[in-house]
Amino acid sequence: MTWLETLRTAYEALNTRRLRSLLTVLGILIGIAAVILTVGLGQGASQKVTDQINKLGSNLLIVSPGSVTSASGVRGGRGSATTLTVDDAVVLSDPAVAPDIASVAPTSQSSVTAIAGNANWTTTAVGTTADWLTVRARTVTAGRFLTAADVASGAPVVVIGQTTATQLLGPVSPVGQTISISGQSLTVIGVLNVEGSTTGGDQDDLAIMPQTTYSARISTTANPRSVSTIYVQARDQGSLSAAYQETVAALLATHGVQPAAADFTVSSQQALVDTVTTTTRILTVLLASVAAISLLVGGIGVMNIMLVSVTERVREIGLRKALGATPSVILRQFLVEASLLGLVGGIAGLAIGLIGAAVLPGMLGQPVTISPIAATAALVVSLGIGIGAGVYPASRAAKLPPIEALRSE
Amino acid sequence: MTAALEAMVVEPAGESALLQLRGVTKTYLMGEITVQAVRGVDLDVQEGDYLAIIGPSGSGKSTLMHIIGCLDIPTTGTYTLAGIDVAGMGELQLAQVRNRRIGFVFQAFNLLPGMSALRNVELPLMYAGVSRADRRARAVRALERVGLGDRIDHKPNELSGGQQQRVSVARALVTEPDLILADEPTGNLDSASTEEILGLFRELHDSGRTIVLITHEHDVADQASRVVAMRDGQAEVVR
Numbered sequence A: 001m002t003w004l005e006t007l008r009t010a011y012e013a014l015n016t017r018r019l020r021s022l023l024t025v026l027g028i029l030i031g032i033a034a035v036i037l038t039v040g041l042g043q044g045a046s047q048k049v050t051d052q053i054n055k056l057g058s059n060l061l062i063v064s065p066g067s068v069t070s071a072s073g074v075r076g077g078r079g080s081a082t083t084l085t086v087d088d089a090v091v092l093s094d095p096a097v098a099p100d101i102a103s104v105a106p107t108s109q110s111s112v113t114a115i116a117g118n119a120n121w122t123t124t125a126v127g128t129t130a131d132w133l134t135v136r137a138r139t140v141t142a143g144r145f146l147t148a149a150d151v152a153s154g155a156p157v158v159v160i161g162q163t164t165a166t167q168l169l170g171p172v173s174p175v176g177q178t179i180s181i182s183g184q185s186l187t188v189i190g191v192l193n194v195e196g197s198t199t200g201g202d203q204d205d206l207a208i209m210p211q212t213t214y215s216a217r218i219s220t221t222a223n224p225r226s227v228s229t230i231y232v233q234a235r236d237q238g239s240l241s242a243a244y245q246e247t248v249a250a251l252l253a254t255h256g257v258q259p260a261a262a263d264f265t266v267s268s269q270q271a272l273v274d275t276v277t278t279t280t281r282i283l284t285v286l287l288a289s290v291a292a293i294s295l296l297v298g299g300i301g302v303m304n305i306m307l308v309s310v311t312e313r314v315r316e317i318g319l320r321k322a323l324g325a326t327p328s329v330i331l332r333q334f335l336v337e338a339s340l341l342g343l344v345g346g347i348a349g350l351a352i353g354l355i356g357a358a359v360l361p362g363m364l365g366q367p368v369t370i371s372p373i374a375a376t377a378a379l380v381v382s383l384g385i386g387i388g389a390g391v392y393p394a395s396r397a398a399k400l401p402p403i404e405a406l407r408s409e
Numbered sequence B: 001m002t003a004a005l006e007a008m009v010v011e012p013a014g015e016s017a018l019l020q021l022r023g024v025t026k027t028y029l030m031g032e033i034t035v036q037a038v039r040g041v042d043l044d045v046q047e048g049d050y051l052a053i054i055g056p057s058g059s060g061k062s063t064l065m066h067i068i069g070c071l072d073i074p075t076t077g078t079y080t081l082a083g084i085d086v087a088g089m090g091e092l093q094l095a096q097v098r099n100r101r102i103g104f105v106f107q108a109f110n111l112l113p114g115m116s117a118l119r120n121v122e123l124p125l126m127y128a129g130v131s132r133a134d135r136r137a138r139a140v141r142a143l144e145r146v147g148l149g150d151r152i153d154h155k156p157n158e159l160s161g162g163q164q165q166r167v168s169v170a171r172a173l174v175t176e177p178d179l180i181l182a183d184e185p186t187g188n189l190d191s192a193s194t195e196e197i198l199g200l201f202r203e204l205h206d207s208g209r210t211i212v213l214i215t216h217e218h219d220v221a222d223q224a225s226r227v228v229a230m231r232d233g234q235a236e237v238v239r
């Protein structure tokens, strides 16, 4: 018997049991669509949270002067010491020393009074380098940010936050205006994007200037090279811990101290990242389990329908054998039947999963990420179950003497 | 195809009996109890015979018939079909014997539901590898022969019992087998349908086919050229 003939026979058999075939297809379809959508939702949510953290500048390490002194981890005198200098930042920027560090921004900051015309406003002056913008994941909405040239020459320029701009200059376009900070005239060259407040204060009320300008004109500390914080950005989330190790090692070496006597503290949003990573991992595992269970339930449903259908058809198998069908011809028919059901159900399930992934984000406000691995696994598992459950009992029935099969109820 | 299969199709020389049973028994195991359905049957059926097997219910007629039809295997004893021992045949050979040599008419019709009379009759030809066009022509001819030329597209549930049995007779004779086996083919039919079916068997017998038929009824057995009576699993030649 040719394959075409087998295909026709299988189609005929499926068409005879239209409702049952439909239910089997439905079982496979739902299993696959469920896996695609649940895993997609989990990964989408995970992606969304990670994106938000990345926006906060999550690959960030914060190096502060001072050290952890107590066993409970309470930091003693953090930020009060003046052990960090711009030279430390230069060391950390060296890719040979710290290959996992993407950018370094030493910053010093203090509260200052800014004056423009009649307006005066207390704001935070920040002396830093051009890398600050990327390290803190900010952008400028008007003008430009500091450049390396500004920093090298100690240019009298400043980039201000939206709040600072509104308070000092009102509706006037800030770029090109001159403001006075601690008696120093600085030209506004750019305005930062609106970020809102974080634990670090109002991120829109800042006056950012070159580190050199700050230390020469604003700083009140004894050592003008000292900085209050060095922001270090790792290449990505994966290299964060490597960047952490490199930072600690480089600073210990530069300062010539033992780890126990470290005169600086490297902290990070690691804690937050860890929590979120753990949470999203739990979420993904949870959703994947739900998906796996739905696949299992769908698979058992398919298995059930197939088993019942084949058991009911043992008589048919007996009759076909009595009429001259060989066991292999019967097996081929059932294989083709199960594969047809699996194929139709699998393709429909994929289609519905993809349609759902396109439609659901609009309805739920949740992103859905299609995972090819989950989709493939779902397809393979449901096809495997369908074919296995269809072919195994058929192969057993095909081995019976025809009359035994014919007599079965 | 194996040499054994080729040899099987060729008529062996010097053997006149189409089928030959020697000491055939069939024992069913029902847990602790064993049921001896057939207890040592010796039987020869010559080419062109028309044999009726009669006997009371439970005497082992169907069991014997299934063995003759290669649908079941004897527990002990030998069964030789056209000179070849059936016990030595593999699944492939058995399938081919059932397909080419034997046409079986079941008491319960055993038509596949959901398929037209034509497709049902085509089934054995499909397993024989006959081309579609050829298959259809032969199936139509077989259905016309049993007087159902106008019902070829009817499904079994759209046919009367007598018509369904005629479809199954058409299915049995469509491959032109040497041997037609019928297990109470008229058991479920009224007298008019019975007469039609018996008429068909007479025609087949006249055209040289070997027929073995099981029946309860003596006037059906009277149609046959030979009669064997079964009682408690044993066979006895009546005439």
Ligand SMILES: Nc1ncnc2c1ncn2[C@@H]1O[C@H](COP(=O)(O)OP(=O)(O)OP(=O)(O)O)[C@@H](O)[C@H]1O
Binding pocket: A407, B028, B029, B030, B035, B036, B037, B055, B056, B057, B058, B059, B060, B061, B062, B063, B064
């Ligand atoms: N599959 C089976 N398992 C166990 N016992 C069986 C089986 N098939 C038949 N028998 C037993 O074998 C005996 C013969 O059965 P068989 O069907 O051959 O009788 P029969 O002569 O055809 O009867 P009837 O005229 O009622 O059809 C019976 O006692 C029956 O119970």
Ligand SMILES: [Mg+2]
Binding pocket: B061, B062, B063, B183
């Ligand atoms: Mg019987």
